[in-house]
Amino acid sequence: MTTAAAPPEPAVRARSARNLVDLVFRARELSLVIALAALVAITAGVNGNFLSGQGIEDILLNTAILALLAVGQSLVVITRNLDLSVGSVVGLVAFVTGDMLASGWGMVPGIVLGVAIGAVCGLLNGLLVSFCRVPALVVTLGTLYVIQGVGHFIAHGRQINAVDLPPGLLSLGNGSVLGIPYLPLITLVVMLAIGYYLRSYPSGREFYAIGSSPEAAGLAGVPVRRRILVAYLVSGCLAGLAGVLWLARFGTVIADSANGWELLVISAVVVGGVAITGGVGSVYGAALGALLLTTIGSALVVLRVNPFWQQAITGALLLLAISVDRVLALRVARLLRRRSRHG
């Protein structure tokens, strides 16, 4: 319709439409950075210690684990699914790995065990969602409780103490190289690797294709089930890794240390611009979302705001992010339509 009637310079029009869409998506990550900068500036203005070396290091350490989980979660969300079980996996892995390390296991077997437990949980989620076609919300809500139950059964009320853990592990959690703590470095490497894979490799793009239109993906010959399985597997593995890092950072853990984190992770992902309906977003955005949420938490402490407000603010931010997305999407749709009509 638009092209057959030989409108004036259709290529130029199409290009400007594309730039518009590009701009909106870039605007998303840009607005996160601006919000972050404003938050840091205001907080630092009130209390100079906020920007001290220690303050920044604390924020980076606190962000690392959340961002790692957000990266795994965004892979799942991009395929139009959800993984609610990550918080339980972190708790289970942190406890079991701690138990083993305390009983004399080496560092490397301990880390491998942690990631392997995460992988098994992810595989279970993935199989149920992709092959048994049970809705992701139900499956992962179920595994959330099952994994939590297993954790409690194993722990039996016990607690892992930092003194029982090998010092190598604790230095992984709190040490640094060239002034940069290990934890955020690990997250950064994982994020860059997954981000690069998703953007640059054909199989990476298939995750977006599935989330954008599952039916079309099936018809295009995309191995939909296998990709969804992989997404859950990766999310599980990263949750396992996050469990090990949790243990390394805090040292003292109980069975359900990360209770409730699944919702924090999903908030970070959504605030970071990954559409909950799939197909849109990046792991970088998700990690930025995690950084923003963590920084807000720290800023509130520095600003002496009652910590109970933190949850309300996280929630408000979530609603804001979703509303802004929705409004922008409608605007863009409308502009595109107008261009195609009057162009």
Next chain:
Amino acid sequence: MSGPPTLALANVSKSFGAVRALRDVSLELFPGEAHALAGENGAGKSTLVKTLAGVHRPDSGQVLLGGEPVTFAGPADAQQAGVAVIYQEPTLFPDLSVAENIFMGRQPRTSLGRIDRKAMHAQARRLFERLGVTLDPEQPARGLSIADQQLVEIAKAISRDARVLVMDEPTAALSGNEVARLFSVVEALREQGCAILFISHRLDEIFSLCQRVTTLRDGAWIASEPVEGLTHDDLIRRMVGRDLDALYPKQDTTAGEVALQVERLTREGYFTDVSFQVRRGEIVALAGLVGAGRSEVARAVFGIDRWDAGSVTVAGRPLPAGSPTAAMGAGLALVPEDRRQQGLVMELSIERNIGLTGLRSLRRGVTISRAAERDRARDWALRLQLKFGRLSDGVGVLSGGNQQKVVLAKWLATEPSVLIVDEPTRGIDVGTKAEVHRLLSELAGQGIAVLMISSDLPEVLGMADRVLVMHEGRLTAEISRAEATEESVMSAATGRAA
């Protein structure tokens, strides 16, 4: 036609439970031919397409590729073998770029296995040049018109070197010049040796595009023959198994008082300054190209969307903007274009769907009376000659034509004084189409004012007392029944009229 057919079905049967969708069907597609597949809804066309596409596997019989039997394990297998299917609703990834849509799974790669985006965009651009269309490969697929989306699908098929192109009702949502552009692309592919299987309910298209036609009826093969020498009536007789009465039986009625008056209605970005009236007993058609703003006017009149300026008056009383409840209360009913998405709740039963619009009137005390709901559904099912198993069956199992009747029943049950129908016979077989036409005509005879949006020109010309034509959001012509011809309507629809 020498050599073996590019793709063939030999004595294929396929059942779903007790329903025998295909019975001993054979079909041969030769290189360089456009082959039409004709049949009423429920005749097995879709099942046949899905068998070719590798979605279904035949219970018995064979799929032959270049004369050799093959088994497609899935859609990917069929694509690998050079079979491309373009479904009625294009299946694109809205969030991904046009180029990514074309090359999903087969992106050009660098030596390291990464996607070579430059090469991908260049290849897409070359494909569009070959098709003679201007689309930007880097644009997201979201926001493309259905016609442009189909071109992306065709580009996808060509990039796979498809030897067989199956098109399932590709023209259902297209306007005149979009169809012409599609046909020229298809014609070019055919000349390059591609075999085309073309499905359409518009018989004119079959006659103008195809060389041969295969007809199915109730899942069984009826005939495969050259199009040349056949008449419309021949083809309809093969599809229906009997002769049809005149397709467009609008009775002459005397128009009563004005039932619906629309004055200078404007919704920014969609339509501007639209004024018209519909009298009781009249059928007024709203014609125009897809995207001209016709459905948007209907939605605004019914209150689904707000309008920015103007007024709507029903039987002398003004309607508030943006309130479907008020519109229904005033006696308006809207049968939407997309019955699957907007007209029906697919999971609910026939009776529940028919009852939805009148839940208040079905109330006994505070609860809904199931008996009243059932009575009402039975009554309407009989009046519309609905073909169904039980009223408690889900509407999803009905054929397209019968689903449309359920939507009609649902709205007629509100006893409207003004009925707006948006593409009432789109994707409906000839037999049911005639029934819908007769029904609309009867309703007008009973004094209901009918506003019919339609892209089907013969339907517009045959049914309407007056034809309103929209072009790019404006009303460009009002043509009386006597003066309405294909030429006068099309020239107004394309903006060429004075």
